[in-house]
Amino acid sequence: MPRDFTPKVITANHLLEGDVVYQTADDRWTRYHAEAELITDEAHAAIRLLDAERQADVIVGAYLADAKDGPNGPEPSHFREVFRTRGPSNYAHGKQVEL
Amino acid sequence: MYRYSEFDRDFLTERNRQFRAQVERRIDGSLTEDEFKPLRLMNGLYLQLHAYMLRVAIPYGTLNSAQMRQLALLADRWDKGYGHFTTRQNIQYNWPRLRDVPDMLDALAEVGLHAIQTSGNTIRNVTADHFAGAAADEVADPRPVAELLRQWSTDHPEFQFMPRKFKIAITGAPNDRAVTAAHDIGLRIVEKDGAIGYQVLVGGGLGRTPMIGKVLAEYIPAEDLLPYLEATVAVWNVIGRRDNKYKARIKILVHEFGLENLREEVEKEFALRKPLYAGGQDMAMLQDIRGHFTAPAFETAPTDAYDAFYAADPVFRSWADTNLADHRADGYAIVTISLKKQGDTPGDATADQMRVMADLAERYGHDELRISHEQNVILPHVHKRHLPQIHAELRNAGLATANIGLISDIIACPGMDYCALATARSIPVAQEIAMRFEELKLEHEVGPLKIKISGCINACGHHHVGHIGILGLDRAGVENYQITLGGDGTEDAVIGTRTGPGFAYDDIVGAVETIVTTYLGLREGAAETFLQAYARVGIEPFKAALYPEAKTRAA
Numbered sequence: 001m002p003r004d005f006t007p008k009v010i011t012a013n014h015l016l017e018g019d020v021v022y023q024t025a026d027d028r029w030t031r032y033h034a035e036a037e038l039i040t041d042e043a044h045a046a047i048r049l050l051d052a053e054r055q056a057d058v059i060v061g062a063y064l065a066d067a068k069d070g071p072n073g074p075e076p077s078h079f080r081e082v083f084r085t086r087g088p089s090n091y092a093h094g095k096q097v098e099l
Numbered sequence: 100m101y102r103y104s105e106f107d108r109d110f111l112t113e114r115n116r117q118f119r120a121q122v123e124r125r126i127d128g129s130l131t132e133d134e135f136k137p138l139r140l141m142n143g144l145y146l147q148l149h150a151y152m153l154r155v156a157i158p159y160g161t162l163n164s165a166q167m168r169q170l171a172l173l174a175d176r177w178d179k180g181y182g183h184f185t186t187r188q189n190i191q192y193n194w195p196r197l198r199d200v201p202d203m204l205d206a207l208a209e210v211g212l213h214a215i216q217t218s219g220n221t222i223r224n225v226t227a228d229h230f231a232g233a234a235a236d237e238v239a240d241p242r243p244v245a246e247l248l249r250q251w252s253t254d255h256p257e258f259q260f261m262p263r264k265f266k267i268a269i270t271g272a273p274n275d276r277a278v279t280a281a282h283d284i285g286l287r288i289v290e291k292d293g294a295i296g297y298q299v300l301v302g303g304g305l306g307r308t309p310m311i312g313k314v315l316a317e318y319i320p321a322e323d324l325l326p327y328l329e330a331t332v333a334v335w336n337v338i339g340r341r342d343n344k345y346k347a348r349i350k351i352l353v354h355e356f357g358l359e360n361l362r363e364e365v366e367k368e369f370a371l372r373k374p375l376y377a378g379g380q381d382m383a384m385l386q387d388i389r390g391h392f393t394a395p396a397f398e399t400a401p402t403d404a405y406d407a408f409y410a411a412d413p414v415f416r417s418w419a420d421t422n423l424a425d426h427r428a429d430g431y432a433i434v435t436i437s438l439k440k441q442g443d444t445p446g447d448a449t450a451d452q453m454r455v456m457a458d459l460a461e462r463y464g465h466d467e468l469r470i471s472h473e474q475n476v477i478l479p480h481v482h483k484r485h486l487p488q489i490h491a492e493l494r495n496a497g498l499a500t501a502n503i504g505l506i507s508d509i510i511a512c513p514g515m516d517y518c519a520l521a522t523a524r525s526i527p528v529a530q531e532i533a534m535r536f537e538e539l540k541l542e543h544e545v546g547p548l549k550i551k552i553s554g555c556i557n558a559c560g561h562h563h564v565g566h567i568g569i570l571g572l573d574r575a576g577v578e579n580y581q582i583t584l585g586g587d588g589t590e591d592a593v594i595g596t597r598t599g600p601g602f603a604y605d606d607i608v609g610a611v612e613t614i615v616t617t618y619l620g621l622r623e624g625a626a627e628t629f630l631q632a633y634a635r636v637g638i639e640p641f642k643a644a645l646y647p648e649a650k651t652r653a654a
Contacts, residue, residue: 018150018195077576088149088517
């Protein structure tokens with residue numbers, strides 16, 4: 001039996017900077033996970049992923065990442081995606097200091 | 100040291116010009132990512148978790164002070180002031196921007212360095228014994244042949260789209276410091292009736308299917324080496340599996356097709372290719388390359404100052420005891436500079452540290468440096484009278500950690516702090532293990548012990564050949580660490596054995612401590628190393644200590 005669809009955000013890396021970005025509901029790319037569009041419908045997710053993949057001049061490697069609703073907006077639900085929101089743990093580099 | 104010819108320089112200039120244009124076309128939209136990706140990978144440019152990553156080859160781990168200073172310049176100008184030395188004798192920059200990469204490659208070309216074939220399904224950077232040309236136990240310096248292989252494999256038209264990547268390592272000494280048995284091809288220089296030749300191992304590799312290389316040929320004479328290697332790679336290139344990337348490496352071919360069958364095919368192919376080399380140009384090139392690697396003019400000078408300092412200064416003595424190795428010249432030593440200060444990231448050096456090491460090499464080390472697969476830096480030729488001064492300058496730069504071969508000299512891949520393939524973090528585990536034993540002040544009492552950590556099944560951290568190997572996995576959305584024991588990456592290569600169920604992130608350091616205290620409790624005196632004790636008692640005492648609840652259940 002297919003698994004139930006769990007909420008997702010669309011994420012990718014920025015073409016020029018290489019840093020992590022998220023797709024918003026109004027078709028922008030944001031550096032903030034909380035501003036991402038939280039997608040709860042599977043068919044809508046497929047369409048939004050196609051929208052993202054068409055923007056090859058802005059981003060690289062768009063994919064759907066598991067997320068959940070939080071008080072300030074979507075939050076990552078897997079530890080890999082948590083790391084992508086902040087940067088490496090051995091240095092204060094990346095989003096944890098740049099945002 | 101190999102000095103680039105006009106041909107080398109022109110080739111690199113042209114290649115960099117092509118890549119600059121490819122980057123421009125990607126940015127202006129003429130190339131899609133699918134089209135661009137293989138091109139960037141061929142030039143060492145990855146896209147990782149938080150940024151691009153540029154992997155620069157340090158051929159057979161050898162570089163001079165000017166090259167090291169240029170690596171520092173790249174770190175300062177286009178990265179965040181540091182670089183990460185890897186288990187394949189490369190350096191990685193973790194934060195370049197796409198537009199800057201062509202400039203970085205041009206800067207590297209100024210000193211004869213490049214990032215070609217540090218990725219992709221090609222023959223990768225050829226690695227070698229980091230003590231090459233200096234070790235007391237060496238049959239011959241492997242670097243001239245390694246350079247010949249670099250030139251042969253770079254842009255080799257037949258070997259640009261192979262079933263998978265292909266790694267070659269070479270050692271010139273019977274004590275294998277290059278882990279040759281864990282490479283697609285491992286070469287060991289041997290002497291027969293006064294002539295130099297090569298024992299060829301095939302099908303070694305770590306990753307998801309770890310295998311120790313098998314002897315494909317006991318002795319290949321020097322003049323047959325290139326056609327024989329070309330035949331081997333060509334046979335695999337044709338019959339190796341392309342249907343499944345996890346079964347594509349030559350080790351799987353050896354396993355499925357059989358060593359005997361492979362040898363037969365290689366010999367048939369060799370017979371066809373050998374005539375192409377009849378002119379002997381490759382041997383003429385090798386002879387020319389050898390001229391670039393003549394030994395420095397070693398000095399004869401007293402070592403009294405060293406001996407006196409060694410006797411007087413316990414900190415210096417401790418460093419000398421762990422970080423020096425025997426040199427083939429009287430009065431000389433091989434210095435290993437540890438990039439494993441407890442609590443720091445294994446293999447990382449700041450731009451300032453790179454410049455300190457370059458200065459030391461230039462002033463005291465015949466202008467040579469090496470990068471080891473164990474992620475340290477080596478000054479291969481140092482007269483002992485300079486050691487007190489070198490040690491003092493290393494101390495000022497935070498580079499005098501006396502831990503080579505000890506528990507905090509940990510190999511760790513970048514793991515999920517950087518790598519897009521990783522399933523768990525490696526670096527913080529290494530940092531915490533090192534700090535734990537630093538606090539316990541046990542490191543020197545424990546003695547030789549190699550811990551190797553990989554953040555995924557691809558095993559860049561060589562965990563299978565660690566005395567204690569740690570593999571980080573994602574188990575149902577949580578980091579989990581499996582332990583293997585008894586691995587060995589030397590000439591007696593052994594794949595470690597798994598202890599049992601993995602440990603949570605918060606428990607892995609404690610598990611390692613349990614293993615070490617178990618060893619301390621059962622060893623027959625301080626002279627019995629961890630690996631020797633493990634060979635004597637087997638895995639059971641360690642399992643019993645790690646999983647006491649299993650014992651209770653059985654009882």
